[in-house]
Every structure is written in structure tokens, then in C-alpha cells.
């Protein structure tokens with residue numbers, strides 16, 4: 045063994061020869077950006093790092109039936125005792141890893157299983173050090189790009205004993221590059237003298253997502269060479285001729301209940317982005333807004349003279365509300381023909397303050413509050429730090445105007461209001477003031493029909509004269525048009541699939557283009573497949589499709605390559621998304637008749653270096669050097685991924701989706717399942733030299749996909765490792 049160490053949780057010694065080969069075979073892997081002028085870069089780990097060693101680790105067995113989804117954090121696998129004691133209080137330098145999925149037979153032999161049997165959708169794996177612990181984290185609803193880690197349920201390792209690991213050596217490491225169907229045939233390794241460093245390594249964790257796609261028909265059950273389609277749900281997008289399983293796209297089956305809630309907003313100016321044309325919804329929403337619809341009916345009209353879709357009109361004299369649905373695609377704006385609008389709040393439960401605002405030729409503000417202490421109301425503010433225009437009524441009935449300050453009493457303003465009413469009835473004070481619509485200066489709030497929702501802050505004191513508040517609260521006053529129309533517009537949807545909230549953060553232009561392209565992945569009502577329909581233990585068959593009973597049991601196998609720590613440069617994870625920040629997207633099939641060459645679905649995103657690494661990891665560094673850049677995209681459709689430095693036009697990394705062709709004697713070559721070569725930079729011969737990028741560098745990512753067929757839940761991720769530069 046030339047002093048090389050071979051360890052395994054199963055203590056398997058088969059397949060080990062004197063010259064330690066790569067687990068998945070010699071010379072299997074390639075890189076996307078070789079520098080052939082300086083020689084050939086070998087992807088055999090023993091060629092990169094002298095005296096490199098390895099350890100083989102196996103997940104607990106996974107047992108699945110056809111169409112099962114397996115996606116959960118698996119039980120911890122302790123590292124072999126001799127490794128733990130050897131690296132206790134010292135550093136292991138991980139130079140790369142290999143992955144496979146294998147059936148381990150009772151006699152110890154291993155049988156790799158193809159993508160056509162169990163599709164590794166992805167995995168996130170970790171090595172835990174003695175000074176870290178695993179915590180479960182809920183991805184925040186407005187997560188940043190670097191927060192993402194292949195799906196919603198995620199785990200994080202945090203350092204528990206900072207002083208134990210000197211020089212900020214990491215106490216845990218995550219492995220999730222080229223981490224899906226491409227994993228077995230794609231290179232996960234670093235150049236000479238670069239590594240993922242971990243202090244006191246102790247345990248292995250893996251959260252794989254596997255989809256069982258093995259046809260259990262006795263005619264095909266043992267055919268590893270060719271894919272034979274098994275039963276597929278109605279929402280499956282793969283054509284009958286597909287050489288890959290449509291289950292890999294996580295189709296939403298009729299076993300899942302989709303609950304869609306529509307969202308609405310009102311407008312008294314401009315036009316609805318999405319007018320509401322459904323008569324039942326129109327009636328319900330007008331009733332919700334006004335509490336009273338005259339005739340309990342919606343009048344349908346078709347005219348250019350009114351805004352499109354659903355709106356209501358309040359009669360100036362009778363105060364009757366008429367609900368109207370205009371089927372004409374008109375350009376007339378909401379609220380037209382009027383400058384008067386009105387809004388009213390209830391009495392706030394915390395402060396006891398209520399407000400009514402009427403805007404016509406001037407503004408009338410009616411305030412209700414406690415009679416014997418001061419109370420106040422601030423306009424267009426969600427916090428005092430907004431420094432809002434404020435009206436204060438003190439316990440003796442004096443009314444004044446202020447510009448609020450943060451944590452300070454604020455500045456008195458020259459009076460612009462007339463007090464027209466000031467009465468006390470049963471310890472409640474009723475004050476009415478009038479004012480010009482336009483504020484006297486910028487310190488005064490100016491009312492305008494473009495703002496139909498005005499956030500208000502209310503406060504109440506303990507004392508007669510204005511001083512520190514006893515309680516404060518806030519609400520929004522909703523202004524409605526009088527005489528003119530108040531439109532009710534569609535403003536999107538929210539909802540859940542199988543009881544789990546559906547949440548996407550698809551970013552608008554210029555960051556990404558899924559929203560503009562109306563990609564179905566962003567909208568629950570259009571969503572037909574992907575991670576949200578693919579949770580642990582889901583069965584990807586319709587209700588009326590019986591799930592075959594036959595089970596298959598296999599394990600995920602990892603071979604970690606490591607070396608003694610000799611001041612290798614430690615690498616950190618760096619993450620980018622072309623589908624910002626959805627985490628997946630649909631490759632939408634091109635229209636029938638499109639020439640094959642033009643049938644390409646393209647998405648683009650723009651981000652900066654700092655969007656790819658969290659501020660905590662960036663620390664005081666001024667930038668980074670790419671060492672390992674790995675594109676991630678899926679089976680069947682992935683054509684190319686390009687990462688470009690938008691400031692210079694330099695193409696940083698170009699990745700080709702290398703589709704399997706079922707060639708004999710080629711490993712991991714299942715037809716149309718992908719293999720992805722990473723880009724690498726280093727001092728080794730055959731590699732390009734590393735380059736510095738500041739955190740402000742602008743990058744563009746473009747992903748091209750073959751859209752001859754429809755693919756749900758595809759991805760276009762960059763899962764990289766970089767060197768920080770201080």
C-alpha cells in the first residue's frame with residue numbers, strides 16, 4: 045500500500061491494488077478549461093498530491109420502491125477511530141472526493157447502480173469536526189443567494205469552541221459541487237496545495253435526494269444498460285421516447301393538494317398591472333373593501349371611458365357603492381374624474397387613537413383619542429426613523445404639528461392646520477382639522493391619489509403635555525375614491541402544496557429573468573414540477589397508479605482524498621444561481637415547428653462577487669481567486685453554462701453539458717444523463733493560473749438548455765470553491 049491508508053466503515057478491502065486508483069476509475073474525469081500549452085493535468089488524485097490517502101465512507105442503507113422520493117438528513121456516520129485520533133487537534137487537508145451509489149452484497153462485493161435505477165437529484169454532504177455542531181436552519185424567506193443550499197430543509201454546522209481551532213481553520217466542511225446525476229462522472233478535486241481544511245474531523249453527514257426510477261416490470265427489472273419507462277403520472281413532461289425518467293423532474297402528481305390564495309390590491313390612480321376580470325372575485329373583493337355593495341351585484345360594462353376590470357364607485361350624495369366589471373381593454377386610469385378620496389381606520393386597541401381622512405379640495409383629518417392625555421398620529425411612516433410629519437393633540441386640546449425625530453421629541457413646525465372641531469364626550473376627544481393637500485414644505489406630508497395606502501403611526505402619553513409615549517402602534521389607512529373609481533387589481537398569489545407553504549424568491553430584471561419570462565417555477569398556479577412537489581416519502585405517481593412493491597436497497601459511497609496539513613491554502617464555498625433566487629426553474633418547451641437549432645431556452649442572471657459568499661465568510665478579505673468552478677444542471681437538456689466577468693468581458697468558465705450516450709465500456713454513460721467538467725486554476729501543469737477578483741466584480745451567468753422537450757425543476761447553479769485574498 046506504499047504507506048497509504050485505506051479505511052472504511054464496512055472495512056471492505058476489495059478492489060484495493062498496490063497503485064491506488066481513483067475509485068471511479070483512472071482518467072475518468074476531465075476539466076473544462078485545460079491549459080494544454082503547459083502540459084496535461086491528470087485528474088488522478090495520486091498524481092496531484094504526493095502521499096495522498098483516502099477513506100471510503102458509506103451512508104446508511106436507503107430502501108425505496110418505484111417512484112419513491114428519498115430526501116432527508118441521514119444518520120451520522122462516525123469517521124474511523126484511527127482517523128479521528130490521528131487528526132484529533134490537528135488539521136486534515138481534503139484534496140477532493142468521489143461519489144457513487146452502490147448495492148453492497150452480503151459477500152462484500154459492490155454493484156454500482158445506474159441513474160436509470162435511482163436518480164441522485166442532488167446531495168449536500170458534510171464533514172463535522174469535534175468543535176462544531178449541526179443545527180437545523182429555516183431558510184429565511186428573503187434569503188440571499190449565498191444562503192441557498194439545494195432546497196428548503198437545510199442544516200448548518202456551527203463552531204462551538206472557537207479557541208480550539210487555531211488560525212481560523214474550519215471546524216466543518218460542506219461538499220455539494222457537481223452534486224446530482226453528474227456526480228459520479230464529474231471531477232471533485234483541487235489542484236496541488238489547495239484543499240478544504242478541517243480541524244479535528246469526526247463524522248460524516250449526508251442529505252441525499254434520490255428518486256427511484258427503476259422499472260420493476262420483470263422484463264426490465266435487471267436491465268442496467270437501457271432505460272425502460274415505468275408508470276408515469278399525468279403531469280410527467282418526458283415524451284414516451286425519452287431515454288431518461290420523467291420522474292427525475294419531480295412532476296406534481298394528483299396525490300398532492302395545491303392550495304392557491306389570490307392576492308389583491310386597490311388603486312385610485314394609474315392602471316392595474318393585472319386587472320381583475322372574474323365577476324365572483326370582483327363582488328367578493330368589493331364587499332370586503334366597502335362592507336356594502338348596492339343591489340348585491342356587479343354591473344358588467346364594456347367601455348373605453350372606465351378602467352379595465354373590477355372597480356367600484358362611491359356616490360357622493362347617497363354614499364351607495366356600485367361594483368362594476370369593465371370587460372373592455374381600456375387605458376382609462378383608476379380614480380379618474382375625481383380628486384376626492386376617503387379613508388378611515390378603526391380605534392387602535394393599543395393607543396385608543398382612530399383616524400379618518402377625507403381629501404377633496406382640501407384635506408379634512410378627524411382624530412379620535414383619549415381626552416385627558418396627549419396623543420398623536422404620524423403620516424406615511426412605519427418607524428420613527430422615517431422622521432414623519434406628525435399631528436399631536438395634548439390633554440388640554442391644543443393641536444400642533446411636528447417633524448418627528450428618532451428617539452427625540454422632534455421639531456415644532458409652523459402651523460398649517462385649522463382646527464374646526466374639538467369636543468370631549470365621555471373622556472374621548474374628537475378633533476377635526478383641515479389642511480391644504482400640498483404640504484407647506486417637505487417636512488409636511490403631501491396627500492396624493494397615487495398613494496392609496498398610507499402607513500400611520502399612533503402614540504399615546506401618560507401626561508397632558510407632549511412627552512415620552514406610554515404606548516405606540518401602527519396601521520395603514522386605505523384611501524378609496526369618491527365619485528371616481530377605485531380599482532381592485534390582481535397582485536399575485538400565495539399558497540401551499542401538500543400543506544407546505546410555496547415560497548419562491550424569483551428576482552426581477554436586471555438580476556434575473558424568470559419573472560419577466562413568466563417561468564412557471566415562480567408562480568404556484570403555474571407550478572407543475574420541481575422541489576416543491578418532491579419531498580421525502582412522496583410517491584411520484586397519481587392516486588390511481590399502483591406503486592410496485594419491490595424494494596431496492598443501496599448506499600451512497602464517498603471516497604474522500606486527504607493529506608497531512610502542510611499549510612495548504614484553505615478553500616471556501618462560493619455559490620451563484622442563474623435562476624436567481626428560485627433555486628430551480630423550468631425549461632419551457634419551444635413552440636411546435638421551431639427548428640432544432642433555435643429550440644434553445646436561455647436564462648441569464650447578474651450578480652457580484654459578494655453575492656456569492658456570505659459577509660461572515662468574506663470577513664476582511666478584499667476579494668477572491670477562483671480555484672474550482674462547477675456548473676450544475678440536469679439530465680436531458682443542459683447545453684452550456686457560461687460565467688463571464690461583466691466588467692472585462694472575460695469568459696471565466698464555460699461548461700458543456702456532456703450527455704451520456706450509452707457507449708459500451710464507458711462508465712456512467714447512461715443516455716442523456718449529464719456529466720459536467722469543472723473549471724480549475726492552479727500552479728499544476730495543464731492548469732490556467734489563478735486570477736484575483738474583487739468582491740465588487742460584476743458577473744453574468746448564462747445557461748442554455750435544449751428545449752425540444754419540457755423539463756421541470758432544472759437548475760443552473762455555480763457551486764465553487766475559492767481562495768480568499770486579504
Ligand SMILES: [Cu+2]
Pocket residue numbers: 165166224676677678758759
Ligand atoms: Cu440540481
